[in-house]
Amino acid sequence: MSNILTRLRDRRANPAAEGTSAVVAVGSDASHPVPRTRFGSWLNRPMTSFHLIIAVSALLTTMGLTMVLSASGVYSYDHAGSPWSVFGKQVLWTAIGLLAFYVALRVPVRVMRKFAFTGFALTVVLLVLVLIPGIGKVANGSRGWFVVSGFSMQPSELAKIALVIWGAHLLSARRMERASLREMLVPLVPATVIALALIVAQPDLGQTLSMGVILLGLLWYAGLPLRVFLSSVGAVLISGAVLALSAGYRSARVQSWLNPAADAQGSGYQARQARFALANGGIFGDGLGQGTAKWNYLPNAHNDFIFAIIGEELGFVGAAGLLCLFGLFAYTGMRIARRSADPFLRLLTATATLWILSQVFINVGYVVGLLPVTGLQLPLISAGGTSTATTLFMIGIMANAARHEPDAVAALRAGRDDRVNRLLRLPLPAPYVPTRTEALRDRLRSRKPAASGTSATRQRNRATPAATRSARRTSRGAEQPVKADRGAVRYGAGQRKQGRRARTLEGQRYG
Numbered sequence: 403m404s405n406i407l408t409r410l411r412d413r414r415a416n417p418a419a420e421g422t423s424a425v426v427a428v429g430s431d432a433s434h435p436v437p438r439t440r441f442g443s444w445l446n447r448p449m450t451s452f453h454l455i456i457a458v459s460a461l462l463t464t465m466g467l468t469m470v471l472s473a474s475g476v477y478s479y480d481h482a483g484s485p486w487s488v489f490g491k492q493v494l495w496t497a498i499g500l501l502a503f504y505v506a507l508r509v510p511v512r513v514m515r516k517f518a519f520t521g522f523a524l525t526v527v528l529l530v531l532v533l534i535p536g537i538g539k540v541a542n543g544s545r546g547w548f549v550v551s552g553f554s555m556q557p558s559e560l561a562k563i564a565l566v567i568w569g570a571h572l573l574s575a576r577r578m579e580r581a582s583l584r585e586m587l588v589p590l591v592p593a594t595v596i597a598l599a600l601i602v603a604q605p606d607l608g609q610t611l612s613m614g615v616i617l618l619g620l621l622w623y624a625g626l627p628l629r630v631f632l633s634s635v636g637a638v639l640i641s642g643a644v645l646a647l648s649a650g651y652r653s654a655r656v657q658s659w660l661n662p663a664a665d666a667q668g669s670g671y672q673a674r675q676a677r678f679a680l681a682n683g684g685i686f687g688d689g690l691g692q693g694t695a696k697w698n699y700l701p702n703a704h705n706d707f708i709f710a711i712i713g714e715e716l717g718f719v720g721a722a723g724l725l726c727l728f729g730l731f732a733y734t735g736m737r738i739a740r741r742s743a744d745p746f747l748r749l750l751t752a753t754a755t756l757w758i759l760s761q762v763f764i765n766v767g768y769v770v771g772l773l774p775v776t777g778l779q780l781p782l783i784s785a786g787g788t789s790t791a792t793t794l795f796m797i798g799i800m801a802n803a804a805r806h807e808p809d810a811v812a813a814l815r816a817g818r819d820d821r822v823n824r825l826l827r828l829p830l831p832a833p834y835v836p837t838r839t840e841a842l843r844d845r846l847r848s849r850k851p852a853a854s855g856t857s858a859t860r861q862r863n864r865a866t867p868a869a870t871r872s873a874r875r876t877s878r879g880a881e882q883p884v885k886a887d888r889g890a891v892r893y894g895a896g897q898r899k900q901g902r903r904a905r906t907l908e909g910q911r912y913g
Contacts, residue, residue: 448807448809448810448812448813448814448818449804449810449813449814449820449822449823451734451737451738451741451804451807451810452801452804452805452810452822453822454730454734454737454804455731455734455735455738455797455800455801455804456801456822458727458730458731458734459503459731459782459794459797459801461727462727462728462731462781462782462783463496463782463790463794465724465727465783466492466496466782466783466784466790467489467492467493467496468690469708469711469712469715469783470488470489470492470704470708470783470784470785471489472690472691472693472696472711472715473693473696473703473704473708473711473785474487474488474489474492474696474703474704474785475489475696476696476697476698477696477698477703477704480698488704488785491553491785491787492785492787492790494553494787495786495787495788495790495791496790496791496794498787498791499790499791499792499793499794499795500794502791502792502794502795502798503794503795503797503798503801504798504826505795505798506795506796506798506799506801506802507798507801507802507805507826507828508802508828508829509802510832511744511746511747511802511806511832514567514571514799515567515571515746518564518567518568518571518572519568519571519572521563521564521567521568522561522564522565522567522568522593524564525557525560525561525564525597526561526593526596526597526600528548528557528560528561529557529558529561529597529600529601530600531557532545532546532547532548532557532604533545533600533603533604539554541554542777543605544604544605544606545604546558546601546604546606546609553787554787554788555787555788556609556788556789558601558604558606558609558613559609559788559789559792560788560792561597561601561613562609562612562613562616562757562792563792563795563796565594565597565613565616565617566616566620566750566753566754566757566796567750567799568590569590569594569616569617569620569749569753570620570746570749570750570753571746572589572590573586573590573620573624573749574624574744574745574746574748574749575746577624577625577745583626583627583630586624586626587626587630590617590620591617591634594613594617597613598610598613598614598641601613602645605645606777607642607645607646607776607777608764608776608777608778609778610641610642610645611638611642611764611776611778612757612760612761612778614638614641614642615638615756615757615760616753616756616757617634617638618631618634618635618638619752619753619756619757620749620753621634623739623748623749623752623753623756624749646774654668654669655669655774655775656774657669658670658673658774659673659768659771659773659774659775662674662771671701672700672701672702672707672775673768673769673771673775675695675699675700675701675710676695676700676707676710676769676770676771677710677770677771678695678699679693679695679699679700679707679710679711679713679714680710680713680714680721680769680770682694682695682714683713683714683715683716683717683718683720683721684717684718685717685718685719686716686717686718686719687713687714687715687716687717687718687719687720688714688715688717689715690715690716691715692715693711693714693715694714695710695711695714696711704784704785705779705784705785705786706765706775706777706778706779706784707769708780708783708784708785709721709724709765709766709769709780709783710769712724712783724783725762725766728759728762731755731758731759732755732759735751735752735754735755735758735800736752736755738751738800738803738804738807739751739752739755739803741807741808741809742803742806742807743806743807743808743834744803744806744834747803747806750799750803751799751800751803754796754799754800755800757796758781758793758796761778761779761780761781762780762781764776764778765778765779765780765784766780781793782794805823805828805831806831806832806834808833808834810831811831811832811833811834812833814830814831815830815831815833
């Protein structure tokens with residue numbers, strides 16, 4: 403009560419100071435809005451993106467292991483005599499994926515870009531080797547596997563990661579150099595076509611579609627002309643339609659999708675049983691481990707059609723919760739891309755998010771009957787060693803990009819304590835320094851706006867009363883130390899302007 407009375411006396415004694423402080427407060431709120439809720443303030447913290455991507459990945463991985471254990475027990479007992487066979491392999495591959503996640507989290511960005519093309523060329527060699535009889539193994543009608551001591555590895559999964567990294571490196575570098583359209587498309591598009599042709603030769607329609615989505619994502623987020631993007635979409639759709647109708651079993655899948663009752667006990671049996679499992683689950687499901695579809699009623703229940711088991715055992719609530727987790731993953735990935743200063747990390751993170759979400763859309767789409775069956779797995783949920791390990795590696799790269807956000811770099815290098823970074827013993831991230839070409843272009847671009855802004859300021863000052871101008875000068879003088887301090891903390895000594903310019907990459911699309 404005494405504080406309130408003191409404030410009232412001060413207002414009566416010095417009303418001019420009150421007006422000046424109000425102007426300062428309004429100006430401060432206009433330039434740096436303060437969140438009104440705890441959740442809003444938490445979202446504005448420097449390490450929020452990093453914590454979000456780790457938390458969502460941990461939840462998805464845990465749910466995936468739980469559902470693989472529930473869905474694979476009967477299949478494992480029938481084929482290996484033990485209900486733990488498939489689950490044990492999945493745990494081993496998840497451990498390998500977590501190790502790859504940690505490596506991706508620590509690797510410097512410059513090292514990632516240095517070996518981008520080498521990694522892609524190596525995966526193309528692996529795609530060639532897997533087609534050689536005696537080296538590559540046939541599984542589910544596709545010669546696309548290396549099998550060593552009972553463990554299988556799919557090189558097409560590695561090719562997708564290599565394409566994302568190399569494509570982001572190539573397009574971001576040439577975008578900074580103001581390259582021509584031909585230089586942007588070559589050699590990216592021809593090299594991707596070669597990799598796609600090798601995957602088609604296996605044949606594997608699901609991986610082909612996934613590689614096509616990655617190429618489209620790179621072209622879209624790099625800001626290439628709309629006509630190039632639309633022509634690429636048309637080429638991918640036409641190629642997918644030709645591949646879907648070229649082989650007998652793929653054509654039968656499309657026909658059963660268009661007419662589910664035509665061959666309910668043949669090509670349409672799997673999709674039909676998946677819908678039955680979803681219908682049996684209802685709202686709350688039959689309970690974890692209590693489903694009946696996995697008792698050899700639904701083929702590949704632990705792999706391609708695990709979403710049907712989730713719907714049966716956890717119901718609509720569990721299936722919707724899983725989709726909400728993937729939605730949160732999409733938000734986090736695009737948030738990292740939007741807040742990153744490095745064009746390479748922006749393009750890489752946005753394309754990787756689109757790739758993983760496209761696999762979720764395709765898998766859930768054919769399980770519920772909206773799309774024909776393609777064989778793509780549900781990321782981090784389905785039983786699949788190579789898919790799980792490579793997805794965790796890609797998420798590790800995204801988490802690495804989250805640590806390289808300008809706010810996160812400033813906070814970590816300023817010595818702010820972060821328990822996750824301390825627990826993982828991660829090195830300090832390096833701030834992004836724009837190239838000379840980008841810095842020169844931004845200086846030339848900022849000359850005209852600066853001049854026009856100066857003239858507009860002079861005109862406003864002429865029409866502004868003297869008292870208001872003095873109040874504004876006071877408010878600007880009070881804010882200047884705060885702004886300088888924020889710039890120094892955010893981008894490091896001497897890099898405030900560079901980091902600000904790095905955020906204005908022309909022609910890129912995020913969100």
